[in-house]
Amino acid sequence: MDKIYHLLTLIGIGLYWFLVAGVTLRVVLKRKAVSVSLSWLMIIYIVPVVGVIFYFLFGELNLGRKRAERAKEMFAPFELWFRSLNDCQAHRPQSMRAHILKIDELCNYRMGIPALSGNTLSLKNTPSDIFQSILRDIEQANSSITMVFYIWHPGGYTDSVGSALISAAKRGVDVKLLLDSAGSARFFRSHWHDMMQQAGIRVVEVMKVSPWRIFFSRLDLRQHRKLIIIDDAIAYTGSMNMVDPAFFEKSAQVGQWVDVMVRITGPSVNVLSCIFAWDWELETGERSFPHIPECALESTAAYLPIQVVPSGPGMPEYLISQVLTLAIHQAHRSLCITTPYFVPSADLVYALKLTSQRGVQVDIVVPKYNDSMLVKWASRAFYSELMSAGVRIHEFEGGLLHTKSVVIDEAFCLIGTVNIDMRSLWLNFEVTLAVDDEEFTHSLSQQQQVYIDQSTMIDADVWAQRSLWQRFMERLFYLCSPLL
Known part of the structure; x- marks a missing residue:
């Protein structure tokens, strides 16, 4: 019996070291940044077995087979839509200053997205200012409202936005929400999810978190964008999730979260709308491009440009x-x-x-x-x-x-x-x-x-x-x- 135990122990050790050697080779062949590769190797060696498991869960960009295939098919038609914006009068590389011109060249070369002029921006820097502005625009929406958020946390101002969206849907506005499964877990357990769906709002849970899915996609790959697009005419983006700081993470004892959002009008809104269309198709398979924005500028004055820069799996890396x-x-x-x-x-x-x-x-x-x-x-x-x-x-x-x-x-x-x-x-x-x-x-x-x-x-x-x-x-x- 001792000999059998001894043999099983040797086999176990051999299999473990074979596994570690295989994972080490995989880390090296992936050609990540040297600091990232070294960190992973340290975790794998210092924390036996658990380090290997962590690498397979978090170490590689695994979007999931279905999404990865869809993202690959999507890139060419979306790039074509973006490149059509280069013909807009709002794309004026000849009048750009050096720093934005270089960024325009990079984004244009890698994804076809040009920097566009003719926008207006306003900075919203308090929760009341942010939410009141969003609520006013939702109440005046005529045709469509689309949103992407990592976190939707019910309570306070957030409930007012939820009610405004339900009212908009009931008067015929097409409302679509993309919410990250991990960040918005509390929303999906709340009555708001059912109320919105009953009102005709399409709510899609992005990158669902479940024990089964960890074997097919990376667990910590998240939909982290914060976007609101109203009638393809007004957009918001910035750092704030759909949360009222007075009601969010109170138990963390770090104080209220401090954020800003930017309200945008002009041709760059349609670029952000196309980013939403990308995310929507990636999750649902449904394609619907926004219209090409109005390209004519009111005068020959120098309208300072905005470059929209997206990133994520399926888009150009880094x-x-x-x-x-x-x-x-x-x-x-x-x-x-x-x-x-x-x-x-x-x-x-x-x-x-x-x-x-x-x-x-x-x-x-x-x-x-x-x-x-x-x-x-x-x-x-x-x-x-x-x-x-x-x-x-x-x-x-x-x-x-x-x-x-x-x-x-x-x-x-x-x-x-x-x-x-x-x-x-x-x-x-x-x-x-x-x-x-x-x-x-x-x-x-x-x-x-x-x-x-x-x-x-x-x-x-x-x-x-x-x-x-x-x-x-x-x-x-x-x-x-x-x-x-």
Whole structure:
């Protein structure tokens, strides 16, 4: 009997090491970023068996066979629709400034999406301002309302939006909602789901979470966009989920979430509408392109352009990450970033350090209290390296700062749904706007200054005195960065 146990033990050890060797080879052959590959290898070796399981669940971009095939078939017709916008008068590369022109060239080459002029933007920076504006536009909707959100959390203002959508549907407006299964789990368990469907609203649960599906698609691949399009004439995007901060995550003890949204009119609304059409077809198989926007501009005056930048499985890889890096490298005087989750790649860390060492003032604003302990510790692992290069890091104390914004030279900005972490930049369905409008950028820069005024800047000398325990926790959770 002892010999049998001994033999089974040897077989078990052999099979395990064969499995680890196979997964190691798979990690290497996938040619991920070196830092990501090394992190995965550390997890696989340090946490036996569990590390291998985690890799198969979270380590590879697995959209699921059906969605992956559909996304591949969709790309050509959607690219054709986007490229048709290059014939619009609103696409004026000859009048673009250098930074937006380079981003236009990148997005045009990779996905056919041009930067379009003739838009108007307004920044909404308080929950009451955001919700009241959305409610007014819903109440005036005539033909269609489409929305995509990661989180829909019932309560407060959110219920008012739900009621307004039901009223719109009852008066004949076509209402469609795409809500992420994981982020909006509470909504799908609530009475609101049934009430909306009974009113004729089409509600689609995106990337359903279930024990069965973990074998066919990546568990943490999420629909993270926040989009509202009304009558193909008005759009909203930004950092805020469909949640009332006064009713959301109260038990987390991090304070209310702090967000902004942008209200947009003009031809870029139709581009955002086409992004919704992409997401809708990917989930339902139903294709319905928005109309080509009105291209004529009222005069020959310089209308400053907006570049819509989407990303996600089926779209060109790392497009938003490339746009972010391109924007950072064009900073001459100042760069300010606000993000709730700061776990940058090695390439992005290098870009931030290089920018600071060129003499550009670089400020990063993150929340002092975070709803993710993993992110909190992993973020702090980058502080010393960045501060040694002259980067200023501010910890916001007025709640959980959730605004995702980048302002370059107070003249150009990025704003949208993208966090500075691996999942947002490399994995999830996201959207951001590159805005070449000094007036709008100035308002966003002022909002960033409000955040900085409510923050404490990390002192490099004091930070260097932190305990060995804190240093250990930072490095430990840094190893988990591929999961963040």
